[in-house]
Amino acid sequence: MAFIVVIEQRFKTPGKTFRAHWQGHRCGDGVRYVMPSLDPDDPGFDSIRYWRGPVWAVVNYMVGAGLSEAGYAGPAQRVRSDTRALMESAGFYESYCPVSGRGSGGGDFSWTAAMWLHWARSG
Numbered sequence: 001m002a003f004i005v006v007i008e009q010r011f012k013t014p015g016k017t018f019r020a021h022w023q024g025h026r027c028g029d030g031v032r033y034v035m036p037s038l039d040p041d042d043p044g045f046d047s048i049r050y051w052r053g054p055v056w057a058v059v060n061y062m063v064g065a066g067l068s069e070a071g072y073a074g075p076a077q078r079v080r081s082d083t084r085a086l087m088e089s090a091g092f093y094e095s096y097c098p099v100s101g102r103g104s105g106g107g108d109f110s111w112t113a114a115m116w117l118h119w120a121r122s123g
Contacts, residue, residue, distance in 0.1 A: 036098040
């Protein structure tokens, strides 16, 4: 829950909720899959370079869980659906390109497989 409080404070605009920010936030624009590890508009964004843009399943798990626990079911489902689509199409890679969905880093990565098993069990 603390994660959502920090996010809400960061994106606080009078009269605009976090939900409105999520739906129109640029981190989801310009990429096919959320949540890129760096804002795609940042000059340092690189879709497959460590922590400069790739999507990480374990990070998405934490983001999705935080959103869900805070009552943001729609954004949480987007994170979960995008992550599942990445794993289904590319396999259990360490990270994924948020633009193309191509796997990057190590293949057959255990923490990515663990996220798959967790989400498969929990529906």
